[in-house]
Amino acid sequence: MLLNPYHFRELSVPLSQKGQVAKALAHALNVREDEIFNLEVERFALDSRKRNSPHWSYNVRFEIAKRLPPTHWLVPATEKKETLDSDAFKNSIPLSRKVHVVGAGPAGLWAALSLARKGFSVELYEQGSPVEERFQDIHRFFGDRKFNPHSNILFGEGGAGAYSDGKLNTRTRNLYSSAVLEDMVRFGVSKDVLTFAKPHIGTDRLVLLLRALRAEFLSLGGTLHFHTALEDIDISGGEISRLQFNGKWTDADALVLAPGHSARNLYSLLHERGVALESKAFALGVRVEHPQSLINLRQLGPQADTRLTGSAEYALTAKTLGGTSAAYSFCMCPGGVLVPCVSENETLATNGMSYSQRNGKFANGAIVVPIPQSKTLFGGIEMQRRFEKAAFELGGRNYTAPAQTIRSFLEGKIDAALPKSTFSTGVVPADIREILDANICNSLADGFEQFERKIPGFIREGLIVAPETRTSSPLRILRNPETLESISVKGLFVLGEGAGYTGGIVTSAADGIKLANRAKALNC
Numbered sequence: 306m307l308l309n310p311y312h313f314r315e316l317s318v319p320l321s322q323k324g325q326v327a328k329a330l331a332h333a334l335n336v337r338e339d340e341i342f343n344l345e346v347e348r349f350a351l352d353s354r355k356r357n358s359p360h361w362s363y364n365v366r367f368e369i370a371k372r373l374p375p376t377h378w379l380v381p382a383t384e385k386k387e388t389l390d391s392d393a394f395k396n397s398i399p400l401s402r403k404v405h406v407v408g409a410g411p412a413g414l415w416a417a418l419s420l421a422r423k424g425f426s427v428e429l430y431e432q433g434s435p436v437e438e439r440f441q442d443i444h445r446f447f448g449d450r451k452f453n454p455h456s457n458i459l460f461g462e463g464g465a466g467a468y469s470d471g472k473l474n475t476r477t478r479n480l481y482s483s484a485v486l487e488d489m490v491r492f493g494v495s496k497d498v499l500t501f502a503k504p505h506i507g508t509d510r511l512v513l514l515l516r517a518l519r520a521e522f523l524s525l526g527g528t529l530h531f532h533t534a535l536e537d538i539d540i541s542g543g544e545i546s547r548l549q550f551n552g553k554w555t556d557a558d559a560l561v562l563a564p565g566h567s568a569r570n571l572y573s574l575l576h577e578r579g580v581a582l583e584s585k586a587f588a589l590g591v592r593v594e595h596p597q598s599l600i601n602l603r604q605l606g607p608q609a610d611t612r613l614t615g616s617a618e619y620a621l622t623a624k625t626l627g628g629t630s631a632a633y634s635f636c637m638c639p640g641g642v643l644v645p646c647v648s649e650n651e652t653l654a655t656n657g658m659s660y661s662q663r664n665g666k667f668a669n670g671a672i673v674v675p676i677p678q679s680k681t682l683f684g685g686i687e688m689q690r691r692f693e694k695a696a697f698e699l700g701g702r703n704y705t706a707p708a709q710t711i712r713s714f715l716e717g718k719i720d721a722a723l724p725k726s727t728f729s730t731g732v733v734p735a736d737i738r739e740i741l742d743a744n745i746c747n748s749l750a751d752g753f754e755q756f757e758r759k760i761p762g763f764i765r766e767g768l769i770v771a772p773e774t775r776t777s778s779p780l781r782i783l784r785n786p787e788t789l790e791s792i793s794v795k796g797l798f799v800l801g802e803g804a805g806y807t808g809g810i811v812t813s814a815a816d817g818i819k820l821a822n823r824a825k826a827l828n829c
Contacts, residue, residue, distance in 0.1 A: 309371070310366065310367070310368050310381065311369065311381055312347075312366055312380050312382045313363075313379050314364050314377075314379075314380075316362065316363040316365055317333075317362060318360060318362075318363060320359060320361065323361055326344065330344065334373065336369070341368075342367065342368045342369065343368045344366075344367040345367070347365060347366055349501060349502065350502035353609075353614070353617070356606040357607075357608060359609055389481075389484065392819075397823060397825045398788050399825055400425070400824040401559040401827055403425070403426040403428070403557075403558070403559070404426070404427050404428070404559045404561060405428045405555075405561070406427060406429045406430065406560075406561040407562050407564065408562065408801070409430075409433075409463065409464065409529075410466065410803075411466055411810045411811075411813040411814035411817070412802070412803075412813040412816045413431075413800070414522075414814070414817065415817035415821075416563060416800060416816075417429040418488075418518060418521060418525075418527070419818050419821030420821045425821075425824070425826060427522075427526075427527045428528045428530065429522070429528065429530065430530045430533045430534075431461070431531050431533065432460060432535070433456040433457075433460040433531065434455070434456040434461050435462050435531055436461065436467060436516070438461075439456050439457075439461035439463075439467075443468065447729045452647060454649065455534065457647060458644055458656060459648045460567075460648065462531070463512075463515045464565050465567065465775070465802075466810040467508065468644065469636070469656065469657070470638040470657060472636070473486065473809075481818045482811045484818050485814040488518075492513075494514060505663070507660045507662070508658050508660055509660045509661050533550045533551055534551065535549070536549045536552070537574065538578055539554070540580075540794055543793070543794060543795055545559065545794060545797050558796055559796050560797050561800060561817075562798065563817065564801075564804070565801070565802060565803045566777055566803050568803050569686055571803075572686070573683075575782065580782065580791055580797065581782070581792050583682070584679040584682050584683075584779060584781075585678055585685070585805055586677050587685055588635065588673040588674060588676055588776045589688075589692065589745070589773060589774045589776060590671060590745065590749055590772070590773050591655075591741075591749065591769045591771040591773050592655040592672075592769070592770045592773050593670060593671075593711065593769055594643060594667050594668070594669045594726055594768045595667065595669075595762075596666065596668070597639060597640050599668075599760075599762050600617045600619060600639070600760070615639070616664065618639050619634060619760060620637065621672075621759060623748075623751055623752035623754075623755040631674070631752055632672055632748050632749055632753075633672070633752070634670045635671040635673050637671075638669050638670065639668050640659055640662070640664050640667070641667070642657070642665060642669070642727035642728075643655055643656070643706075644657070644658055645706065651702070653693055653772075654689075654774045654775055655770050655773050656773070667725075669727070672749060672773075673773055674745050676688070689779065696771055699739055699740060700732075700733055703730075704730045705731045706730065706771065707732070707736075707737065707770075708723055708768060708769060709734065709735060709736065709768075709769045710723070710767065710769070711753050711764045711769055712764055714737055714738075714746075714750070714753075719734050719735065726768055726770060728770050737769055753767070777805075777808055778803055778805045781806070782803075782804045784806070789816070789819065800817055800820060801816050801817070
């Protein structure tokens with residue numbers, strides 16, 4: 306029997322019938338279920354554009370003996386996929402058999418694991434702690450406020466992503482990101498991450514994933530060094546020669562650097578050693594917190610059953626009169642909590658995280674303003690640091706965060722008392738305008754006014770906790786786009802958010818897989 310392949314887009318499935326795709330497709334095509342063959346879900350999402358009638362929307366591929374007339378939703382399918390093998394063949398990267406990888410965030414972990422799978426000898430270095438110790442270090446800090454510069458919300462096994470919302474969204478679902486998600490399923494994550502448009506793990510499940518990844522890496526002969534910081538690099542004749550860790554030098558021909566977006570000491574070291582860097586645009590602003598019930602009501606409608614939909618999200622953008630972005634939401638965490646995001650002593654920044662169930666009583670999200678590329682190399686970092694020091698001072702010098710209701714921020718007054726917040730080290734009433742520059746505050750104010758029209762109650766029930774400064778790196782380590790090697794130092798490969806090329810868990814991990822997939826061992 307000759308079968309004809311088709312794609313069907315935006316197939317509507319009731320909330321209570323999640324996964325019953327064949328039934329919905331047969332109904333939409335007016336055929337029997339047994340006439341549909343090789344049905345494959347490519348992507349699905351919660352469609353809440355009509356607030357009082359949310360439903361699941363599926364993109365599927367299937368085959369059928371009949372020839373069907375094409376429509377807006379139904380088109381003939383074509384099979385033309387690039388594979389990891391074909392990419393490796395086209396873009397081979399000669400690499401020393403022994404590789405040193407610095408940074409155990411997503412980019413470094415997947416680079417190390419993927420290189421070990423190909424038979425490379427891999428030494429992986431992380432300045433922070435294993436995830437189990439890191440969890441204890443972080444919660445100890447919440448209690449005693451004694452900051453550990455190497456093991457905290459930003460640094461340690463898993464990188465900053467391990468203590469975040471655990472989102473796996475990526476705008477580009479390519480062969481590398483798909484490989485990351487497939488690995489995650491092998492490490493125990495739900496298969497839904499392969500097809501759900503906005504997959505999410507949560508910090509609690511990320512910890513289990515990291516343990517499984519670590520176990521496979523070690524089983525392949527990889528070596529993992531915790532509490533081991535890269536302190537210096539020796540460059541000879543334009544090539545990596547030696548690396549210094551914890552006061553000791555080791556010879557090296559290949560260094561894979563995956564430092565994360567807050568590796569300020571490392572940026573300074575690279576600049577001193579002549580590695581090419583450039584400033585880049587980024588964003589900063591504040592975190593806002595609302596009752597999750599308000600977001601559910603406004604986004605899903607009063608009749609929605611959140612046991613079926615999950616907690617509601619938002620994605621908001623405010624425009625200037627000229628049509629450019631004035632402020633926008635970033636890293637929204639439904640049912641989440643706020644945490645202090647600190648990488649240097651006596652500074653303070655905020656971040657949001659959530660657990661797998663996302664069932665907390667509060668929603669939080671960053672509301673940030675675009676910051677253009679600085680005219681000086683370290684101008685962006687200097688701006689971040691200035692705001693973070695000001696926040697530490699205004700919060701009382703004990704990692705308590707300055708906070709203000711959105712209404713009071715707009716009216717220019719300090720609150721007598723604040724609503725409840727999930728911020729882990731507490732909040733105190735303050736004037737946020739004392740921290741941030743006037744133009745940033747004005748853009749935030751414009752944004753809040755516009756967001757109120759989209760989500761009524763956004764101003765009345767919103768609490769600002771400041772500042773949000775670590776959205777991405779303000780610097781980029783310049784690299785060759787095909788080999789991922791530094792344009793100025795041979796043998797130095799730079800990956801992930803800290804290199805300035807990715808944003809988020811999946812794209813950073815995919816960067817690591819890309820390097821390893823293209824790597825071809827020298828002298829073999």
